[in-house]
Amino acid sequence: MKGFYDVVVVGAGAAGLSCALNLDPSFEVCLISKKDMSEANSYLAQGGISAKRVNEDIDDYIEDTLRAGHYENDPEVVRDILDNSLEVVKSLIGYGVPFEKDEQDQYSLHKEGGHRLARVYHVGDFTGRSICETMAQRVMSSPNIDVCEDTTFYDLIVEGDRAIGIKVYAKGRYQNIYSRAIVIATGGIGGIFDSSTNFKSISGEGLSIAIKHGVEVSNIEYVQIHPTVLYDQEKGRHSLITEALRGEGGILLDKNGKRFIDELKPRDIVSKAIRSKMEADRSDYVYLSLENIHNRDRVDENFPTVFNACMEKGIDIRNDMIPICPGQHYHMGGITAQIDGQTSMKALYAIGEAACTGLHGRNRLASNSLLEACYCGMRCSENINISIDDFITEIKENHETRDIDEILEDHHRLLIDRIRERNKDFYEYWLKNENA
Numbered sequence: 001m002k003g004f005y006d007v008v009v010v011g012a013g014a015a016g017l018s019c020a021l022n023l024d025p026s027f028e029v030c031l032i033s034k035k036d037m038s039e040a041n042s043y044l045a046q047g048g049i050s051a052k053r054v055n056e057d058i059d060d061y062i063e064d065t066l067r068a069g070h071y072e073n074d075p076e077v078v079r080d081i082l083d084n085s086l087e088v089v090k091s092l093i094g095y096g097v098p099f100e101k102d103e104q105d106q107y108s109l110h111k112e113g114g115h116r117l118a119r120v121y122h123v124g125d126f127t128g129r130s131i132c133e134t135m136a137q138r139v140m141s142s143p144n145i146d147v148c149e150d151t152t153f154y155d156l157i158v159e160g161d162r163a164i165g166i167k168v169y170a171k172g173r174y175q176n177i178y179s180r181a182i183v184i185a186t187g188g189i190g191g192i193f194d195s196s197t198n199f200k201s202i203s204g205e206g207l208s209i210a211i212k213h214g215v216e217v218s219n220i221e222y223v224q225i226h227p228t229v230l231y232d233q234e235k236g237r238h239s240l241i242t243e244a245l246r247g248e249g250g251i252l253l254d255k256n257g258k259r260f261i262d263e264l265k266p267r268d269i270v271s272k273a274i275r276s277k278m279e280a281d282r283s284d285y286v287y288l289s290l291e292n293i294h295n296r297d298r299v300d301e302n303f304p305t306v307f308n309a310c311m312e313k314g315i316d317i318r319n320d321m322i323p324i325c326p327g328q329h330y331h332m333g334g335i336t337a338q339i340d341g342q343t344s345m346k347a348l349y350a351i352g353e354a355a356c357t358g359l360h361g362r363n364r365l366a367s368n369s370l371l372e373a374c375y376c377g378m379r380c381s382e383n384i385n386i387s388i389d390d391f392i393t394e395i396k397e398n399h400e401t402r403d404i405d406e407i408l409e410d411h412h413r414l415l416i417d418r419i420r421e422r423n424k425d426f427y428e429y430w431l432k433n434e435n436a
Contacts, residue, residue: 001146001148001168001175004395005180006028007030007384008032009030010182011354012136012147015351015373015376016351016377018377021139031147033149034201039202041353042132042373046128046242047366048123051119052083060116064365065359068365070362072362077359081371085375095134098123109122112366113266113366114266125306150170151169152170153186153209157176174400176397183341185354186204187354196328196329197229197237203408204415208415209411210348215336215344219332222363224329228245231285248293248294250290252270253286303317332363336355337350337376340379341383352373360372
């Protein structure tokens with residue numbers, strides 16, 4: 001890890017990888033991962049990546065996205081991203097992502113909650129992992145990209161109205177890295193919750209650091225609770241039970257075996273219905289029944305990630321119902337950014353879940369997250385390739401003396417306080433109960 005790069009990308013999920021891959025190969029690039037590269041939330045995405053159908057009226061897909069977001073989305077952003085969705089999928093296919101096909105050699109598309117049509121390209125139930133591993137292989141073979149794992153980004157270096165570098169902690173020492181452009185792709189905020197589908201290490205530092213430096217942020221109180229998370233009494237990351245199972249016919253049942261909700265309504269509606277049913281039944285979970293799924297005896301082959309997670313808990317989904325409850329999953333809010341990543345601070349960009357472009361509104365439509373991450377990563381690199389400029393500054397050593405855990409805890413507290421200020425009800429209902 002050097003002291004200067006043309007571009008520093010903080011975060012090695014789908015957004016960061018997509019951006020790094022499309023930067024001008026003449027640039028010296030540093031791609032930073034807080035933990036191992038595989039410890040990014042994009043790797044956990046099971047369902048897939050959504051895209052408009054070849055002959056579909058784009059307005060139908062736009063309406064589904066707007067309805068899920070309670071019409072608080074930015075319509076121009078929605079149209080731009082969805083209109084280019086097929087091109088994103090084609091780019092991923094070009095990288096080598098092996099999206100599944102049917103017996104007619106056509107791409108097999110899933111239908112998920114909030115979608116009126118099957119639009120979701122997938123690789124089994126581990127699409128995010130497949131996309132990221134495919135792009136990561138290309139990144140690792142790029143001679144202009146230094147990959148720095150187990151490196152914690154804990155602050156920006158700002159001079160005037162411009163970001164000129166970042167501060168990191170790696171291998172027991174603090175270091176400054178200066179750069180002509182900084183891209184924050186640090187993911188969501190699930191790590192501040194006791195119960196989340198996110199990795200514990202993905203805990204919102206990028207957003208909190210932006211807030212600290214006065215960078216514009218939006219909708220930070222908009223936190224998505226996923227309806228179907230595998231029930232577990234233990235705290236920490238809990239296994240997501242993919243929405244595709246409900247798209248294939250899975251139904252939600254209460255403790256008496258009665259169905260109580262249309263499972264394919266948008267996520268926030270289904271989550272509230274489950275929470276209400278749990279409270280009424282004084283139960284910690286409801287059940288996801290797969291009794292109506294076609295070829296249930298092969299569900300272990302079609303959904304291996306879910307199958308293995310459940311088997312670890314002694315649940316055989318070929319025969320058993322799955323105990324599920326809602327859990328924190330995604331953050332619609334973030335650093336205010338254009339589609340090309342530009343933030344309110346010069347030379348600072350934000351993409352993926354760390355950003356708020358206006359695509360999702362109050363609630364994200366299923367499988368639009370990988371789409372946004374990949375597309376905005378591509379657009380961000382295009383922006384940097386033509387607009388990057390130089391700056392003159394004094395290179396300084398990093399003399400940080402605080403403990404890194406203390407620094408991160410301050411970031412988490414700032415973020416939690418801001419969410420509480422914006423939405424006290426959400427804080428009381430979710431964060432407070434989890435000792436956050």
